[in-house]
Amino acid sequence: MNPTAESPADRLVLEAVGVALSALPADARIAIAFSGGVDSSVLLDAAARVAGASRCVALHVHHGLSAHADQWLAHCEAFAQERGVEFAAQRVEVSRDAGVSVEAAARDARYRALDALCATRGIHTLWLAQHADDQAETVLLQLLRGAGLAGLAAMAPEYLPAGASAARVRPLLHLLRAQLEQYARARDLRWIDDESNADTRYARNALRHDVTPALAVHFPGFRDALARTAAHAAAAQHLLDELARIDMNTAARDEGRALSQDALLALDDARALNLLRYWLRTLGRVAASTARLTDALRQLREVGEAGEGHALRVDHAGQALRSYRGLIYWEAGASSEPADETALATRVVSQLAWQGESIWRLPQWRGTFVFAEIAVEADGALDEPDAVPISVLSRALLSARSRSGGERMRASGAQKSPSRTLKNLFQERGVPAWKRDVPLLYVGDELLFVPLLGVNRAALHEQADPTEARIKIVWHDDLLIA
CATH class of the missing domain: 3.40.50.620 (HUPs)
Structure with missing residues (x-):
């Protein structure tokens, strides 16, 4: 033609x-x-x-x-x-x-x-x-x-x-x-x-x-x-999504990354399942079958009655639905670890010879370390007890490393206070598992700072000059769930 x-x-x-x-x-x-x-x-x-x-x-x-x-x-x-x-x-x-x-x-x-x-x-x-x-x-x-x-x-x-x-x-x-x-x-x-x-x-x-x-x-x-059937279904689904958005306003926590278990369980089964489906879509996750979501809801109701949130585990598409301290969330990986521990991901180690930089961007962590100078009074008093003397940051290479398990730190200022595992400290402070995949900041081979936990006092040593300039370290996380 x-x-x-x-x-x-x-x-x-x-x-x-x-x-x-x-x-x-x-x-x-x-x-x-x-x-x-x-x-x-x-x-x-x-x-x-x-x-x-x-x-x-x-x-x-x-x-x-x-x-x-x-x-x-x-x-x-x-x-x-x-x-x-x-x-x-x-x-x-x-x-x-x-x-x-x-x-x-x-x-x-x-x-x-x-x-x-x-x-x-x-x-x-x-x-x-x-x-x-x-x-x-x-x-x-x-x-x-x-x-x-x-x-x-x-x-x-x-x-x-x-x-x-x-x-x-x-x-x-x-x-x-x-x-x-x-x-x-x-x-x-x-x-x-x-x-x-x-x-x-x-x-x-x-x-x-x-x-x-x-x-x-x-x-x-x-x-x-x-095609008309598809259009009718799309219109009806739109109404269900509007209902789910109303329920999300009540149940969502941490910008939608988690749901309140009590708020979810206050809904009847049909409405709760609708919210779970909508939540999965907002997270960009693969849709789960009705049987899988029904089983998840059954387990949530059972553990809610028994007060044993850690017992919940529903695997789906490489994720595990977990419950922790009244929140439910999807945890990456299919590990058999209890719900209060994160799946540890390994990333490439980044290093910095610190020379007064105010920010250290770590793309592989989707976040940034910020170093802010803190004013020190003549008598050495300061409003930021967790601030780090400037000499500590410059005494050796800084490195950002992945958690490997078993790391310990001394969060208290008392010299004789014992060090404790990061896992234990995260649990004590109620940090949910999906927030624990954070970069650990080392100076040389010593752990110096852990996001959400603070400075490791054991790495500071004794300082001869209490009026030395101090730096406050802050971690800004761009995205808490990958």
């Missing part, structure tokens, strides 16, 4: 892209998730025509699942270059963990990579090429899985996931696969046919090849009907 000839499908696709483009600022750049299949090829071609190639970036994720993955990467790069569109790719490793489907693992890895690629380029809009057939298949899959309203709502036309920098937009969601194929043929596009799309061992492929053709014969309007 003549690629310059305009077809009805051509007009529909360009119109859909134009509508999506009109919602953006005039200078906004657009990232297009580009697998090289027919759907994303149509979207990229149309976006370049309507928005202009300079505003578009084609993002390709190399999963390595197919023997042809390298060829697909080369094809996608050439396709983008033909249209003058910037191209970027990222390779990912797909998890093969037991109990997780390859489809789900590949999807999660793909979206993480796409979000990262958008973030590095400062792009806030990611266009995806899903269409009406994809939406119908998604609703059917969710129905067959017994999903709730959030699942039945299927794919939103526009959505900003928690923690993502770019909104996911689906300009073609109301168009049929057949219409996209008509556009591709009219434009004489070349695209990739992924051999895995024919494998009916995958649930979506089974629906696509064996179920929806039969539905189309007996229920020609099934796609529109399922």
Whole structure:
């Protein structure tokens, strides 16, 4: 066919892209998730025509699942270059963990990579090429899985996931696969046919090849009907989310990182489960099944009655739901340690030869040490008993190290007071486990300062000059939960 000839499908696709483009600022750049299949090829071609190639970036994720993955990467790069569109790719490793489907693992890895690629380029809009057939298949899959309203709502036309920098937009969601194929043929596009799309061992492929053709014969309007079902479910889910936000205002603690156990248990089961689902989404965590959340709520009610919060443990997606001093929270890792100890993460050691710096930024810890000089009276009195003599900071290299377990410090000023483990001090001060993954500040080989606990008195030694300038050390944590 003549690629310059305009077809009805051509007009529909360009119109859909134009509508999506009109919602953006005039200078906004657009990232297009580009697998090289027919759907994303149509979207990229149309976006370049309507928005202009300079505003578009084609993002390709190399999963390595197919023997042809390298060829697909080369094809996608050439396709983008033909249209003058910037191209970027990222390779990912797909998890093969037991109990997780390859489809789900590949999807999660793909979206993480796409979000990262958008973030590095400062792009806030990611266009995806899903269409009406994809939406119908998604609703059917969710129905067959017994999903709730959030699942039945299927794919939103526009959505900003928690923690993502770019909104996911689906300009073609109301168009049929057949219409996209008509556009591709009219434009004489070349695209990739992924051999895995024919494998009916995958649930979506089974629906696509064996179920929806039969539905189309007996229920020609099934796609529109399922799209309406998704819209109704999305509206109902919106109301449930509004209710959950009201409950979060009462139950949330520590900026939503934890929930009050009493506030949660004051709700009836349906409302409490709704809050737990919403809380998981706000934290950017993987949705949990109704069975998993129901079990968690049962355990919370049981331990609440028994007054044994430490007994709670519900594992989900590499996290453990724990209860500590009236709060519930998700703890990283699947360790078997009791709930009042953190999963210790190891980070690269950072060092600083301190020469009066006021701040020491530690990106791997997502925080900053601040060194503030404190005025000292003539008699040596000062308002900050935890301040450190300036000579202590300069007597050896400073280093920020991860906790390894077993570290001790003397928090009291009394010379003969015993040192105690950090774990014991954290417990005594009621510091929940998710806040304990902090950088330990050493001077030479001596532990000097621990965020949330203070200065290790044993590292100060005796000072000959009580009027020596002092420094107050403060740790500013950008994000307490990763």
